[in-house]
Amino acid sequence: xxxxxxxxxxxxxxxxxxxxxxxxxxxxxxxxxxxxxxxxxxxxxxxxxxxxxxxxxxxxxxxxxxxxxxxxxxxxxxxxxxxxxxxxxxxxxxxxxxxxxxxxxxxxxxxx
Amino acid sequence: xxxxxxxxxxxxxxxxxxxxxxxxxxxxxxxxxxxxxxxxxxxxxxxxxxxxxxxxxxxxxxxxxxxxxxxxxxxxxxxxxxxxxxxxxxxxxxxxxxxxxxxxxxxxxxxxxxxxxxxxxxxxxxxxxxxxxxxxxxxxxxxxxxxxxxxxxxxxxxxxxxxxxxxxxxxxxxxxxxxxxxxxxxxxxxxxxxxxxxxxxxxxxxxxxxxxxxxxxxxxxxxxxxxxxxxxxxxxxxxxxxxxx
Numbered sequence: 001x002x003x004x005x006x007x008x009x010x011x012x013x014x015x016x017x018x019x020x021x022x023x024x025x026x027x028x029x030x031x032x033x034x035x036x037x038x039x040x041x042x043x044x045x046x047x048x049x050x051x052x053x054x055x056x057x058x059x060x061x062x063x064x065x066x067x068x069x070x071x072x073x074x075x076x077x078x079x080x081x082x083x084x085x086x087x088x089x090x091x092x093x094x095x096x097x098x099x100x101x102x103x104x105x106x107x108x109x110x111x112x
Numbered sequence: 113x114x115x116x117x118x119x120x121x122x123x124x125x126x127x128x129x130x131x132x133x134x135x136x137x138x139x140x141x142x143x144x145x146x147x148x149x150x151x152x153x154x155x156x157x158x159x160x161x162x163x164x165x166x167x168x169x170x171x172x173x174x175x176x177x178x179x180x181x182x183x184x185x186x187x188x189x190x191x192x193x194x195x196x197x198x199x200x201x202x203x204x205x206x207x208x209x210x211x212x213x214x215x216x217x218x219x220x221x222x223x224x225x226x227x228x229x230x231x232x233x234x235x236x237x238x239x240x241x242x243x244x245x246x247x248x249x250x251x252x253x254x255x256x257x258x259x260x261x262x263x264x265x266x267x268x269x270x271x272x273x274x275x276x277x278x279x280x281x282x283x284x285x286x287x288x289x290x291x292x293x294x295x296x297x298x299x300x301x302x303x304x305x306x307x308x309x310x311x312x313x314x315x316x317x318x319x320x321x322x323x324x325x326x327x328x329x330x331x332x333x334x335x336x337x338x339x340x341x342x343x344x345x346x347x348x349x350x351x352x353x354x355x356x357x
Contacts, residue, residue, distance in 0.1 A: 004313075004347045004350070004351065007312065007348070072318070076280055
Protein backbone atom coordinates (compact mmCIF):
# COMPACT_ATOMS: atom_id res chain seq x y z
CA UNK A 1 0.00 0.00 0.00
CA UNK A 2 1.36 3.43 -0.90
CA UNK A 3 2.20 6.08 1.70
CA UNK A 4 -0.43 8.34 0.17
CA UNK A 5 -3.10 5.67 0.67
CA UNK A 6 -2.05 5.05 4.27
CA UNK A 7 -2.11 8.80 4.87
CA UNK A 8 -5.61 9.06 3.42
CA UNK A 9 -6.88 6.07 5.42
CA UNK A 10 -5.49 7.50 8.63
CA UNK A 11 -7.02 10.94 8.07
CA UNK A 12 -10.40 9.55 7.03
CA UNK A 13 -10.53 7.09 9.94
CA UNK A 14 -9.67 10.01 12.25
CA UNK A 15 -12.63 11.96 10.88
CA UNK A 16 -14.93 9.03 11.66
CA UNK A 17 -13.36 8.37 15.05
CA UNK A 18 -13.73 11.99 16.23
CA UNK A 19 -17.50 11.91 16.89
CA UNK A 20 -17.40 8.22 17.89
CA UNK A 21 -14.89 8.97 20.67
CA UNK A 22 -17.05 11.83 21.96
CA UNK A 23 -20.12 9.60 22.11
CA UNK A 24 -18.05 6.82 23.71
CA UNK A 25 -16.81 9.21 26.44
CA UNK A 26 -20.37 10.39 26.97
CA UNK A 27 -21.52 6.80 27.39
CA UNK A 28 -18.77 6.10 29.95
CA UNK A 29 -19.67 9.21 31.97
CA UNK A 30 -23.37 8.40 31.82
CA UNK A 31 -22.90 4.74 32.79
CA UNK A 32 -20.60 5.45 35.74
CA UNK A 33 -22.45 8.48 37.11
CA UNK A 34 -25.89 6.92 37.04
CA UNK A 35 -24.62 3.87 38.91
CA UNK A 36 -25.77 1.25 36.42
CA UNK A 37 -24.98 -2.33 37.38
CA UNK A 38 -23.20 -4.73 35.02
CA UNK A 39 -26.47 -6.56 34.45
CA UNK A 40 -28.27 -3.35 33.64
CA UNK A 41 -25.53 -2.39 31.19
CA UNK A 42 -25.60 -5.75 29.44
CA UNK A 43 -29.35 -5.60 29.22
CA UNK A 44 -29.07 -2.27 27.40
CA UNK A 45 -26.19 -3.23 25.11
CA UNK A 46 -27.99 -6.37 24.01
CA UNK A 47 -31.30 -4.67 23.47
CA UNK A 48 -30.52 -2.58 20.44
CA UNK A 49 -28.72 -3.23 17.17
CA UNK A 50 -27.34 0.31 17.46
CA UNK A 51 -24.70 -0.79 19.97
CA UNK A 52 -22.97 -3.49 17.91
CA UNK A 53 -23.10 -1.20 14.86
CA UNK A 54 -21.66 1.74 16.79
CA UNK A 55 -18.87 -0.16 18.52
CA UNK A 56 -18.21 -2.41 15.54
CA UNK A 57 -17.52 0.71 13.44
CA UNK A 58 -15.42 2.08 16.30
CA UNK A 59 -13.26 -1.03 16.41
CA UNK A 60 -12.75 -1.15 12.62
CA UNK A 61 -11.75 2.53 12.50
CA UNK A 62 -9.41 2.19 15.49
CA UNK A 63 -7.81 -0.89 13.92
CA UNK A 64 -7.09 1.17 10.79
CA UNK A 65 -6.07 4.38 12.53
CA UNK A 66 -3.82 3.30 15.38
CA UNK A 67 -1.36 1.02 13.51
CA UNK A 68 -0.72 3.64 10.81
CA UNK A 69 0.11 6.27 13.42
CA UNK A 70 2.25 3.87 15.42
CA UNK A 71 4.02 2.86 12.19
CA UNK A 72 4.94 6.50 11.57
CA UNK A 73 6.34 6.85 15.08
CA UNK A 74 8.33 3.60 14.86
CA UNK A 75 9.72 4.41 11.42
CA UNK A 76 10.77 7.88 12.47
CA UNK A 77 12.14 7.19 15.92
CA UNK A 78 13.48 3.62 15.96
CA UNK A 79 16.17 1.93 13.87
CA UNK A 80 13.83 -1.02 13.15
CA UNK A 81 13.80 -2.10 9.49
CA UNK A 82 10.81 -0.74 7.55
CA UNK A 83 9.58 -4.20 6.52
CA UNK A 84 9.62 -5.43 10.10
CA UNK A 85 7.61 -2.41 11.20
CA UNK A 86 5.12 -2.98 8.37
CA UNK A 87 4.55 -6.63 9.28
CA UNK A 88 4.38 -5.85 13.00
CA UNK A 89 1.79 -3.15 12.37
CA UNK A 90 -0.27 -5.40 10.11
CA UNK A 91 -0.29 -7.93 12.97
CA UNK A 92 -1.16 -5.16 15.43
CA UNK A 93 -4.10 -4.11 13.25
CA UNK A 94 -5.34 -7.69 13.13
CA UNK A 95 -5.04 -8.07 16.92
CA UNK A 96 -6.96 -4.82 17.50
CA UNK A 97 -9.63 -5.92 15.06
CA UNK A 98 -10.08 -9.44 16.44
CA UNK A 99 -9.93 -8.47 20.12
CA UNK A 100 -12.15 -5.45 19.56
CA UNK A 101 -14.83 -7.30 17.63
CA UNK A 102 -14.72 -10.14 20.14
CA UNK A 103 -15.36 -7.64 22.93
CA UNK A 104 -18.19 -6.04 20.98
CA UNK A 105 -19.72 -9.49 20.42
CA UNK A 106 -19.33 -10.34 24.09
CA UNK A 107 -21.45 -7.41 25.27
CA UNK A 108 -23.92 -7.27 22.40
CA UNK A 109 -24.13 -10.92 21.33
CA UNK A 110 -27.53 -11.41 22.86
CA UNK A 111 -29.23 -9.19 20.29
CA UNK A 112 -32.17 -11.14 19.00
CA UNK B 113 22.26 51.37 16.04
CA UNK B 114 21.30 50.51 19.59
CA UNK B 115 23.84 47.71 19.82
CA UNK B 116 26.64 49.71 18.25
CA UNK B 117 27.52 52.32 20.81
CA UNK B 118 30.26 54.81 19.82
CA UNK B 119 32.90 53.14 22.00
CA UNK B 120 32.52 49.82 20.17
CA UNK B 121 33.63 50.71 16.70
CA UNK B 122 34.70 47.14 16.12
CA UNK B 123 32.70 43.96 15.81
CA UNK B 124 33.69 40.75 17.49
CA UNK B 125 33.09 38.05 14.91
CA UNK B 126 33.23 34.35 15.79
CA UNK B 127 33.51 32.19 12.69
CA UNK B 128 33.48 28.40 12.51
CA UNK B 129 36.75 27.03 11.11
CA UNK B 130 37.19 23.43 10.04
CA UNK B 131 34.79 20.67 9.18
CA UNK B 132 32.84 18.64 11.78
CA UNK B 133 35.87 18.82 14.00
CA UNK B 134 36.83 22.43 14.33
CA UNK B 135 36.64 25.53 16.46
CA UNK B 136 35.39 29.07 16.49
CA UNK B 137 37.99 31.70 15.65
CA UNK B 138 37.39 35.24 16.77
CA UNK B 139 38.19 38.22 14.56
CA UNK B 140 37.83 41.92 15.10
CA UNK B 141 36.56 43.91 12.15
CA UNK B 142 35.53 47.57 11.91
CA UNK B 143 31.87 48.23 12.64
CA UNK B 144 30.39 50.31 9.85
CA UNK B 145 27.07 52.02 9.59
CA UNK B 146 26.04 50.13 6.47
CA UNK B 147 27.32 46.61 6.57
CA UNK B 148 25.87 43.22 5.77
CA UNK B 149 26.97 39.98 7.38
CA UNK B 150 28.43 38.96 4.01
CA UNK B 151 30.51 42.17 4.02
CA UNK B 152 31.86 41.10 7.41
CA UNK B 153 32.72 37.59 6.22
CA UNK B 154 34.42 39.04 3.12
CA UNK B 155 36.35 41.49 5.26
CA UNK B 156 37.60 38.64 7.45
CA UNK B 157 38.59 36.62 4.38
CA UNK B 158 40.42 39.53 2.76
CA UNK B 159 42.21 40.97 5.74
CA UNK B 160 42.48 38.24 8.38
CA UNK B 161 41.94 34.74 7.06
CA UNK B 162 42.69 34.31 3.32
CA UNK B 163 41.97 30.56 3.58
CA UNK B 164 38.39 31.06 4.89
CA UNK B 165 35.95 29.02 2.77
CA UNK B 166 32.48 30.43 2.13
CA UNK B 167 30.10 30.86 -0.79
CA UNK B 168 28.53 33.87 -2.40
CA UNK B 169 27.86 35.11 -5.92
CA UNK B 170 25.36 37.89 -6.53
CA UNK B 171 25.50 39.78 -3.18
CA UNK B 172 21.95 41.05 -3.73
CA UNK B 173 19.60 38.22 -2.74
CA UNK B 174 19.12 36.61 -6.13
CA UNK B 175 21.41 33.60 -6.29
CA UNK B 176 20.77 31.95 -2.90
CA UNK B 177 24.34 30.82 -2.31
CA UNK B 178 25.44 32.85 0.72
CA UNK B 179 23.09 31.43 3.37
CA UNK B 180 24.75 30.74 6.73
CA UNK B 181 23.77 30.41 10.36
CA UNK B 182 24.07 33.87 11.91
CA UNK B 183 23.70 34.14 15.69
CA UNK B 184 21.87 30.80 15.65
CA UNK B 185 19.46 31.44 12.79
CA UNK B 186 19.70 30.56 9.10
CA UNK B 187 19.84 33.67 6.94
CA UNK B 188 20.99 35.10 3.64
CA UNK B 189 24.14 36.89 4.77
CA UNK B 190 23.99 39.32 1.82
CA UNK B 191 20.55 40.59 2.82
CA UNK B 192 21.14 40.70 6.55
CA UNK B 193 22.35 43.99 7.94
CA UNK B 194 24.72 43.55 10.85
CA UNK B 195 22.75 46.11 12.87
CA UNK B 196 19.69 43.91 12.66
CA UNK B 197 21.28 40.80 14.16
CA UNK B 198 24.33 41.90 16.14
CA UNK B 199 24.15 40.91 19.78
CA UNK B 200 26.22 43.02 22.16
CA UNK B 201 28.69 43.90 19.41
CA UNK B 202 29.22 40.23 18.55
CA UNK B 203 28.34 37.98 15.63
CA UNK B 204 28.60 34.19 15.53
CA UNK B 205 28.70 32.78 12.01
CA UNK B 206 28.41 29.04 11.28
CA UNK B 207 27.59 26.94 8.22
CA UNK B 208 23.94 26.00 7.56
CA UNK B 209 22.53 23.08 9.57
CA UNK B 210 21.40 19.72 8.19
CA UNK B 211 23.99 19.43 5.43
CA UNK B 212 27.45 17.86 5.59
CA UNK B 213 30.13 20.42 6.19
CA UNK B 214 32.95 20.76 3.65
CA UNK B 215 35.11 23.46 5.17
CA UNK B 216 34.46 26.49 7.35
CA UNK B 217 31.19 28.05 6.15
CA UNK B 218 30.67 25.91 3.03
CA UNK B 219 28.34 22.90 3.10
CA UNK B 220 27.75 20.05 0.68
CA UNK B 221 24.31 20.68 -0.83
CA UNK B 222 24.19 17.51 -2.95
CA UNK B 223 21.50 15.79 -0.86
CA UNK B 224 19.45 18.96 -0.78
CA UNK B 225 19.34 19.15 -4.57
CA UNK B 226 18.90 15.38 -5.01
CA UNK B 227 15.88 15.49 -2.72
CA UNK B 228 14.42 18.27 -4.84
CA UNK B 229 14.30 15.75 -7.69
CA UNK B 230 13.19 12.89 -5.45
CA UNK B 231 10.10 14.90 -4.50
CA UNK B 232 9.12 15.14 -8.17
CA UNK B 233 10.56 18.58 -8.86
CA UNK B 234 11.48 18.02 -12.50
CA UNK B 235 9.32 19.92 -14.98
CA UNK B 236 8.03 17.92 -17.93
CA UNK B 237 6.92 20.03 -20.86
CA UNK B 238 4.05 18.97 -23.07
CA UNK B 239 4.67 21.16 -26.11
CA UNK B 240 7.51 21.89 -28.45
CA UNK B 241 8.81 25.24 -29.60
CA UNK B 242 6.70 24.87 -32.74
CA UNK B 243 3.42 24.76 -30.80
CA UNK B 244 1.61 27.92 -29.77
CA UNK B 245 2.15 29.06 -26.18
CA UNK B 246 -0.33 27.53 -23.78
CA UNK B 247 -2.47 30.23 -22.21
CA UNK B 248 -2.63 30.23 -18.40
CA UNK B 249 -5.25 32.25 -16.56
CA UNK B 250 -3.34 34.30 -13.98
CA UNK B 251 -6.50 34.55 -11.89
CA UNK B 252 -7.06 30.81 -11.62
CA UNK B 253 -6.73 29.25 -8.17
CA UNK B 254 -4.02 26.86 -9.32
CA UNK B 255 -1.92 29.65 -10.79
CA UNK B 256 -2.25 31.69 -7.61
CA UNK B 257 -1.10 28.67 -5.60
CA UNK B 258 1.89 28.24 -7.91
CA UNK B 259 2.75 31.93 -7.73
CA UNK B 260 2.76 31.82 -3.93
CA UNK B 261 5.68 29.40 -3.94
CA UNK B 262 7.43 30.15 -7.21
CA UNK B 263 10.02 32.64 -5.94
CA UNK B 264 12.08 29.95 -4.19
CA UNK B 265 15.75 30.15 -5.21
CA UNK B 266 16.93 27.00 -3.36
CA UNK B 267 19.06 28.75 -0.78
CA UNK B 268 18.34 25.90 1.70
CA UNK B 269 17.50 28.26 4.57
CA UNK B 270 14.22 26.39 5.15
CA UNK B 271 16.02 23.05 4.93
CA UNK B 272 18.49 24.21 7.57
CA UNK B 273 15.69 25.58 9.76
CA UNK B 274 13.64 22.37 9.71
CA UNK B 275 13.92 20.14 12.80
CA UNK B 276 12.35 17.18 10.99
CA UNK B 277 15.15 17.30 8.40
CA UNK B 278 17.59 17.34 11.34
CA UNK B 279 16.34 14.06 12.80
CA UNK B 280 14.94 12.25 9.73
CA UNK B 281 17.50 11.71 6.96
CA UNK B 282 14.81 10.37 4.69
CA UNK B 283 12.67 13.52 4.72
CA UNK B 284 12.99 15.50 1.47
CA UNK B 285 12.43 18.82 3.24
CA UNK B 286 10.36 21.96 2.73
CA UNK B 287 12.04 23.39 -0.38
CA UNK B 288 11.60 20.19 -2.40
CA UNK B 289 7.94 19.86 -1.42
CA UNK B 290 7.30 23.54 -2.12
CA UNK B 291 8.72 22.97 -5.59
CA UNK B 292 6.48 19.93 -6.08
CA UNK B 293 3.45 21.99 -5.03
CA UNK B 294 4.22 24.70 -7.60
CA UNK B 295 4.46 22.00 -10.30
CA UNK B 296 1.20 20.38 -9.18
CA UNK B 297 -0.42 23.75 -9.77
CA UNK B 298 1.30 24.35 -13.09
CA UNK B 299 -1.02 23.57 -16.01
CA UNK B 300 2.01 23.28 -18.28
CA UNK B 301 3.57 20.47 -16.24
CA UNK B 302 2.97 17.18 -18.04
CA UNK B 303 3.70 14.69 -15.27
CA UNK B 304 1.22 15.62 -12.54
CA UNK B 305 0.77 11.96 -11.56
CA UNK B 306 4.51 11.39 -11.20
CA UNK B 307 5.01 14.52 -9.11
CA UNK B 308 2.10 13.74 -6.79
CA UNK B 309 3.32 10.16 -6.32
CA UNK B 310 6.86 11.33 -5.61
CA UNK B 311 5.81 14.10 -3.22
CA UNK B 312 3.58 11.73 -1.22
CA UNK B 313 6.03 8.79 -1.14
CA UNK B 314 7.94 7.76 2.00
CA UNK B 315 9.94 10.74 3.25
CA UNK B 316 7.59 13.11 1.42
CA UNK B 317 4.80 15.37 2.68
CA UNK B 318 3.65 12.75 5.21
CA UNK B 319 6.88 13.24 7.17
CA UNK B 320 6.23 16.96 7.80
CA UNK B 321 5.22 17.77 11.38
CA UNK B 322 3.93 21.25 10.50
CA UNK B 323 6.35 22.93 12.87
CA UNK B 324 6.54 25.96 10.59
CA UNK B 325 10.25 26.79 10.93
CA UNK B 326 10.56 26.89 7.12
CA UNK B 327 7.84 29.49 6.90
CA UNK B 328 9.35 31.52 9.73
CA UNK B 329 12.84 31.68 8.22
CA UNK B 330 12.21 31.85 4.46
CA UNK B 331 13.98 35.05 3.30
CA UNK B 332 11.40 35.70 0.57
CA UNK B 333 8.36 35.01 2.74
CA UNK B 334 7.25 31.78 1.09
CA UNK B 335 5.30 29.35 3.26
CA UNK B 336 6.45 25.81 2.42
CA UNK B 337 4.23 24.76 5.35
CA UNK B 338 1.24 25.89 3.36
CA UNK B 339 2.52 24.20 0.20
CA UNK B 340 2.97 20.91 2.07
CA UNK B 341 -0.55 21.20 3.52
CA UNK B 342 -1.72 21.72 -0.07
CA UNK B 343 -0.04 18.51 -1.22
CA UNK B 344 -1.60 16.60 1.69
CA UNK B 345 -5.03 17.95 0.79
CA UNK B 346 -4.51 17.14 -2.89
CA UNK B 347 -3.36 13.64 -1.96
CA UNK B 348 -6.54 13.07 0.06
CA UNK B 349 -8.72 14.38 -2.76
CA UNK B 350 -6.84 12.15 -5.18
CA UNK B 351 -7.57 9.14 -2.96
CA UNK B 352 -11.25 10.01 -3.00
CA UNK B 353 -11.17 10.60 -6.76
CA UNK B 354 -12.29 14.14 -6.08
CA UNK B 355 -9.22 15.95 -7.30
CA UNK B 356 -10.26 18.94 -9.37
CA UNK B 357 -8.43 19.80 -12.54
